[in-house]
Amino acid sequence: MSPPPDNGAVAKGQIRQANEELILGAGERVFARAGFNGATLGQIADEAGLPKANLLYYFGSKQDLYRAVLARTLHDWLVPMDSLEPGAEPRAALESYIRAKMAMSVQRPDASRVFANEVLHGAPVLGELLRGELRTLVKRKAAVLDGWIADGRMAAVDTTHLFFTIWAATQTYADFDEQVRAVLGKQSLGARDQARAADHVVSLILRGCGL
Structure with missing residues (x-):
């Protein structure tokens, strides 16, 4: 026992x-x-x-805490990529990933801003993780999408740059929230605004992938 x-x-x-x-x-x-x-x-x-x-x-130390904040953010951003597996249905898997990234921009905008500021300053703390763990994972997931393309399950796109596009399109709602709200004439984005943004990003990217 x-x-x-x-x-x-x-x-x-x-x-x-x-x-x-x-x-x-x-x-x-x-x-x-x-x-x-x-x-x-x-x-x-x-x-x-x-x-x-x-x-x-x-x-x-402050440095240790800062590193932990960045590492947690990167980890939480990578988890939704688990849906991108060879046997998955491409449209559903990509939509799930994009919506998860959009949700994180809404729920934890400060995490995205800290990450963006780190990268803008040359990623002195995150550089190793970006060149190691992130690069390895993106290569693996891009290979999954390349397999879908080879099987005729989605349009031919540059799958590595597709990830850059998804990150840019989703994280802008956190990193440039002030700009988004100013253009929309909103003090804050409500649930309807957030749904509109998510639907737009999902639709745009899926159409670009022939889905």
Whole structure:
């Protein structure tokens, strides 16, 4: 028989996970507003509603927290690509991926802004991940789409650049939210506006892929 679970250890693990998520969310918001250089651990602690010592306990330094915020964002963006598998139906799989990216731009715009700012500054922290994990995954998923093209299941497109197009089209609703709202004459984008944007991006990209 396996030993009974240590309820104390389970509770501590849950507390740790909850605090880390709280700190990462606060880090997203503060780094998005102030950038890495302008943000302070004190500001992030205030945003999280936790003592500054807690931040240092979980992440060690501002640099470690910044790296964790970026890594979480990249991970969360890559998970929806799991739907792009050889046996999947191309239209449904691509639509699912695009809508997931659009939803993340709406739900976590600060994460997108922190990521964009990092890339605009030469990706000093994320560079290795971009050249390693991201490049490997995009090559693998582009090969899936190339297989669909070879089988006549979608139109011939440059599949690597298709990913760049999807990222640009979806992340603009977070990174350039001010511009979008200004042109639309909106103080904020409601559910109907968000659905309109998602439907447009999905329709445009799928048509371009012959779907």
